[in-house]
Amino acid sequence: MTHEIAVIPGDGIGREVTPAAVDVLEALEIDFEFVEADAGDAVREETGEALPQETYDLAASADATLFGAAGDTAADVILPLRTAVDSFVNIRPAKAYPGIDAVRPETDLVFLRENTEGVYAGHEDRLTQDVSTLTRVVTESASERLAEFACEYVDGDDHDGFSIVHKANVMRETDGLFRDTVVSVADEHGVETDQVLMDAFATRVCLDPDQFDVVVCPNLAGDVLSDLAAGLVGGLGLLPSANVGPDRALFEPVHGTAPDIAGQGIANPAATIVSAAMLLEYLGYDEKSAAVHEAVEATLENGPRTPDLGGDASTADVTAAIIDRL
Amino acid sequence: MTHEIAVIPGDGIGREVTPAAVDVLEALEIDFEFVEADAGDAVREETGEALPQETYDLAASADATLFGAAGDTAADVILPLRTAVDSFVNIRPAKAYPGIDAVRPETDLVFLRENTEGVYAGHEDRLTQDVSTLTRVVTESASERLAEFACEYVDGDDHDGFSIVHKANVMRETDGLFRDTVVSVADEHGVETDQVLMDAFATRVCLDPDQFDVVVCPNLAGDVLSDLAAGLVGGLGLLPSANVGPDRALFEPVHGTAPDIAGQGIANPAATIVSAAMLLEYLGYDEKSAAVHEAVEATLENGPRTPDLGGDASTADVTAAIIDRL
Numbered sequence: 021m022t023h024e025i026a027v028i029p030g031d032g033i034g035r036e037v038t039p040a041a042v043d044v045l046e047a048l049e050i051d052f053e054f055v056e057a058d059a060g061d062a063v064r065e066e067t068g069e070a071l072p073q074e075t076y077d078l079a080a081s082a083d084a085t086l087f088g089a090a091g092d093t094a095a096d097v098i099l100p101l102r103t104a105v106d107s108f109v110n111i112r113p114a115k116a117y118p119g120i121d122a123v124r125p126e127t128d129l130v131f132l133r134e135n136t137e138g139v140y141a142g143h144e145d146r147l148t149q150d151v152s153t154l155t156r157v158v159t160e161s162a163s164e165r166l167a168e169f170a171c172e173y174v175d176g177d178d179h180d181g182f183s184i185v186h187k188a189n190v191m192r193e194t195d196g197l198f199r200d201t202v203v204s205v206a207d208e209h210g211v212e213t214d215q216v217l218m219d220a221f222a223t224r225v226c227l228d229p230d231q232f233d234v235v236v237c238p239n240l241a242g243d244v245l246s247d248l249a250a251g252l253v254g255g256l257g258l259l260p261s262a263n264v265g266p267d268r269a270l271f272e273p274v275h276g277t278a279p280d281i282a283g284q285g286i287a288n289p290a291a292t293i294v295s296a297a298m299l300l301e302y303l304g305y306d307e308k309s310a311a312v313h314e315a316v317e318a319t320l321e322n323g324p325r326t327p328d329l330g331g332d333a334s335t336a337d338v339t340a341a342i343i344d345r346l
Numbered sequence: 347m348t349h350e351i352a353v354i355p356g357d358g359i360g361r362e363v364t365p366a367a368v369d370v371l372e373a374l375e376i377d378f379e380f381v382e383a384d385a386g387d388a389v390r391e392e393t394g395e396a397l398p399q400e401t402y403d404l405a406a407s408a409d410a411t412l413f414g415a416a417g418d419t420a421a422d423v424i425l426p427l428r429t430a431v432d433s434f435v436n437i438r439p440a441k442a443y444p445g446i447d448a449v450r451p452e453t454d455l456v457f458l459r460e461n462t463e464g465v466y467a468g469h470e471d472r473l474t475q476d477v478s479t480l481t482r483v484v485t486e487s488a489s490e491r492l493a494e495f496a497c498e499y500v501d502g503d504d505h506d507g508f509s510i511v512h513k514a515n516v517m518r519e520t521d522g523l524f525r526d527t528v529v530s531v532a533d534e535h536g537v538e539t540d541q542v543l544m545d546a547f548a549t550r551v552c553l554d555p556d557q558f559d560v561v562v563c564p565n566l567a568g569d570v571l572s573d574l575a576a577g578l579v580g581g582l583g584l585l586p587s588a589n590v591g592p593d594r595a596l597f598e599p600v601h602g603t604a605p606d607i608a609g610q611g612i613a614n615p616a617a618t619i620v621s622a623a624m625l626l627e628y629l630g631y632d633e634k635s636a637a638v639h640e641a642v643e644a645t646l647e648n649g650p651r652t653p654d655l656g657g658d659a660s661t662a663d664v665t666a667a668i669i670d671r672l
């Protein structure tokens with residue numbers, strides 16, 4: 021069966037790393053049909069719209085989407101694209117690689133971030149000159165859906181259970197509902213959980229990331245704490261992510277458009293290529309996914325490396341080396 | 347003029363480190379009148395109330411309050427106490443000490459955390475079985491008050507300016523109001539600012555804390571990011587804080603009740619003693635404040651040390667050593 025893969029490079033280094041990841045996928049000789057579409061600052065410049073309707077529709081119908089990065093319009097692009105694939109969970113592995121400088125080389129975490137609500141539900145009002153409000157939304161149904169996914173995830177991937185991170189001591193009703201719902205789903209599945217307050221998690225993960233494994237959290241907590249974990253493993257440059265929905269999914273590096281190096285052909289394609297490996301696993305190509313992971317790891321360890329990792333190789337050199345190692 | 351100092355030890359190691367800090371203050375022979383009051387789990391056990399009215403009233407009338415820690419009731423105690431002193435800013439220095447193991451020994455940051463609103467304003471509802479909401483509140487007036495304070499702070503303390511941390515790309519109206527208000531106050535004062543998204547800050551502060559100095563942020567961001575900085579300097583054990591209002595202030599270590607070691611007389615009193623040094627500075631005893639800071643630093647570097655820092659000294663030993671060095 022042919023899978024249709026939407027490819028949305030976006031802006032900046034997105035235009036360099038996304039084609040690199042497509043090259044890797046093409047090298048695997050799977051029956052993929054790639055369809056490219058525009059989004060981001062450049063297309064807004066031209067058309068007034070950061071996310072053209074046809075790009076949204078493509079993501080909403082393709083089997084999987086590979087997205088690069090967007091500049092100032094990032095939120096206008098990625099948030100609707102997450103909706104386009106009805107993504108209820110954002111999977112963000114944050115792991116240090118052998119041979120890569122990391123603040124905490126023992127970091128090996130996976131964040132399962134709620135991907136539809138929290139402050140991102142975004143009902144905001146300016147009530148008066150002085151007062152603005154935002155309605156944070158937490159539902160039992162979204163918490164349940166995330167928790168069901170988390171239980172399957174830890175079972176399938178042989179983890180001992182997961183940590184629930186929240187701030188229910190302050191957000192008693194909303195994060196309380198999140199926490200209680202996730203705990204009760206986990207209990208039904210016989211999955212072990214522990215609970216950590218969001219602030220305490222931030223301290224503890226720096227001191228000893230080894231004490232955590234899979235972390236289930238609300239939307240903004242997942243945003244900030246996965247970026248914190250990125251800091252611990254040496255930066256955003258290596259982090260992949262998957263926005264998973266019931267019928268389709270969107271894969272993207274956690275990094276942005278890196279305007280300082282965009283256009284020079286020296287962007288590190290690793291995060292996007294690992295995102296493509298997650299895409300392969302999602303579509304059932306487990307062995308090919310593992311092969312890509314291994315090829316990236318070997319290349320990170322033995323080179324060639326792009327300048328962000330102290331090397332002087334180009335995006336094309338690194339991509340070719342990864343393809344060679346497949 | 348006699349200053350009345352409210353002393354609220356709370357629970358757990360709060361009952362050990364708070365008296366230690368009072369010992370240090372007493373050794374300075376200032377005309378302080380200490381008045382002790384209860385709060386926390388133990389008093390709730392007895393009376394049903396974590397924060398008795400007389401404790402609230404005391405904090406609301408004393409010149410300054412020294413608070414230890416509270417257990418499960420922490421939020422029921424500290425949030426109203428912050429209101430009692432009308433505290434609009436929580437000052438949280440996070441700095442690594444010479445000789446103390448730190449993930450990032452170059453960390454030297456001060457967070458100025460908005461202390462009245464954001465998600466802490468806490469209007470929550472359970473709309474249906476499925477849906478809960480929390481109304482996050484951001485006002486121009488609170489943002490202005492914080493920004494005015496921040497401008498004075500960086501001027502008085504000889505900093506180059508400050509960073510504004512927010513998530514206005516998602517919370518456009520509320521964090522947008524926060525950001526715009528703080529920027530415009532800073533511009534009026536000729537104070538330099540830069541802006542960092544909350545998630546990007548989490549990554550960047552791990553990679554290179556030196557790039558930041560004074561950080562101005564909304565309430566929850568300040569909670570989480572200062573705890574992250576605590577992780578970078580070796581844990582919560584050394585972080586002091588000040589909740590400052592227009593007429594009075596409350597000082598507290600950032601750590602909690604440490605139930606695992608409570609009652610053994612081995613808690614590290616440093617964070618509470620440095621909080622007392624902040625109290626001294628707040629009341630105008632700048633030289634005595636500096637003396638306490640120096641005595642704590644010398645003791646952290648040369649010992650004696652409590653077990654959390656690899657030593658085997660008691661709280662009393664460390665306190666005596668600090669007093670000796672005054």
Ligand SMILES: CC(C)[C@H](C(=O)O)[C@@H](O)C(=O)O
Pocket residue numbers: 094095098099243274515516545
């Ligand atoms: C661009 C922004 C809206 C987005 C988010 O906050 O989710 C980004 O930070 C991310 O984590 O993918």
Ligand SMILES: CC(C)[C@H](C(=O)O)[C@@H](O)C(=O)O
Pocket residue numbers: 189190219420421424425569600
């Ligand atoms: C106990 C809790 C309500 C409090 C907060 O979130 O402000 C604590 O984490 C802190 O930072 O002092």
